[in-house]
Amino acid sequence: MVLRTPDSAAGAAGLAAILDRPREASLAFDFDGVLSPIVADPGQSRPFPGMVAALGRLAELIGSVSIITGRPVEAVLRLGDLGDLAALEHFAIFGLYGMQRWDWESRSVVSEPVPPGVAAARAELPALLDRPHLRGVAVEDKAMSVAVHTRRADEPQAALEALREPLRELAGRHGLALEPGRMVLELRPPGVDKGHALEAIVGRHRARSVAYFGDDLGDLAAFDAVERLREAGVAGLKVCSGSDEVPQLAARADLIVDGPPGVLEFLEGLNERLK
Incomplete structure (x- = not known):
C-alpha cells in the first residue's frame, strides 16, 4: 500500500x-x-x-x-x-x-454544564422554522448545542441562506455563536x-x-x-x-x-x- x-x-x-x-x-x-x-x-x-x-x-x-x-x-x-x-x-x-x-x-461520558442559552434558543426554533419555503429543514438537538440542517429541504442552499441571518440574531440574543457547516447552521456556546x-x-x-x-x-x-x-x-x-x-x-x-x-x-x- x-x-x-x-x-x-x-x-x-x-x-x-x-x-x-x-x-x-x-x-x-x-x-x-x-x-x-x-x-x-x-x-x-x-x-x-x-x-x-x-x-x-x-x-x-x-x-x-x-x-x-x-x-x-x-x-x-x-x-x-x-x-x-x-x-x-x-x-x-x-x-x-x-x-x-x-x-x-x-x-463514561464527562460533560461540561449545559449553557442556559441553548434551551432558550431551542424553544424559539419551531416558530422560526414554520415557513413554507423551509419545508424539510430539520433540527438536531445535541443537548449542549442545537443544529439546523437544510440538506433535506426542497431547496437546501436557498433555505440555508434564508436562515443565516435569523439564526444569527437568535444566537446573539441568547449569548451563543452561529457556526456554519455543510448545509447546517449550529448554535453553540462561543469559544x-x-x-x-x-x-x-x-x-x-x-x-x-x-x-x-x-x-x-x-x-x-x-x-x-x-x-x-x-x-x-x-x-x-x-x-x-x-x-x-x-x-x-x-x-x-x-x-x-x-x-x-x-x-x-x-x-x-x-x-x-x-x-
Missing part, C-alpha cells in the same frame, strides 16, 4: 515525524464526512467499511487516536459500531466540539471549537507531532490549531477529506484525499509503514 506524500513541506515534515516517532504522535478525526460518508439523515450515518478496523490497528501503534466531532459522544458510540476500538487505552472521543469526552480511563479540543489532546499526551483529518467549515479551527502547534515546535499535518462543497478547507490542507475511501486508503498505508 503506497502512502501518499503531503503537498506542502510542513505537511511532509509532519508525516515524517509521525512515522519516525509514532508513540509521540496524536491523530484526530472528524466523524461525518471523514470516517463516515455524508448522508441526508444524520441518524443513518455509519463508518465507511473497514474504517473502524483501520483505526483500531492505528491506535495500537500511535500515541493517541481521537475522534473530535460536533455530535454528542453517545451518538458516535451508537452509530460508530466501534467494537474493540472503544476499549483501547489510546483511543478517545471528544463530542460537541470538546464539551463532552469519553476515553479509556473514565469509560468552543475543534481547535481547542485538539490542542488539549496534544497537551495531555505531550505529543511531538499531530495530524487532523477534516471535511467541513467546523474543521478550520482544528487546522488553525495545527498551525499554532507548528509554531510551538509540534510537527503537524492537515488532511482534507475532499469535497467540492468546502473549498476553504481544501485550500488550507497539506493533503487532500477522496472522502472516507481516501481516508481509509491513507490509514492503511500508514499502518503498513508503522507495523
Whole structure:
C-alpha cells in the first residue's frame, strides 16, 4: 500500500515525524464526512467499511487516536459500531466540539454544564422554522448545542441562506455563536471549537507531532490549531477529506484525499509503514 506524500513541506515534515516517532504522535478525526460518508439523515450515518478496523490497528501503534466531532459522544458510540476500538487505552472521543469526552480511563461520558442559552434558543426554533419555503429543514438537538440542517429541504442552499441571518440574531440574543457547516447552521456556546479540543489532546499526551483529518467549515479551527502547534515546535499535518462543497478547507490542507475511501486508503498505508 503506497502512502501518499503531503503537498506542502510542513505537511511532509509532519508525516515524517509521525512515522519516525509514532508513540509521540496524536491523530484526530472528524466523524461525518471523514470516517463516515455524508448522508441526508444524520441518524443513518455509519463508518465507511473497514474504517473502524483501520483505526483500531492505528491506535495500537500511535500515541493517541481521537475522534473530535460536533455530535454528542453517545451518538458516535451508537452509530460508530466501534467494537474493540472503544476499549483501547489510546483511543478517545471528544463530542460537541470538546464539551463532552469519553476515553479509556473514565469509560463514561464527562460533560461540561449545559449553557442556559441553548434551551432558550431551542424553544424559539419551531416558530422560526414554520415557513413554507423551509419545508424539510430539520433540527438536531445535541443537548449542549442545537443544529439546523437544510440538506433535506426542497431547496437546501436557498433555505440555508434564508436562515443565516435569523439564526444569527437568535444566537446573539441568547449569548451563543452561529457556526456554519455543510448545509447546517449550529448554535453553540462561543469559544468552543475543534481547535481547542485538539490542542488539549496534544497537551495531555505531550505529543511531538499531530495530524487532523477534516471535511467541513467546523474543521478550520482544528487546522488553525495545527498551525499554532507548528509554531510551538509540534510537527503537524492537515488532511482534507475532499469535497467540492468546502473549498476553504481544501485550500488550507497539506493533503487532500477522496472522502472516507481516501481516508481509509491513507490509514492503511500508514499502518503498513508503522507495523
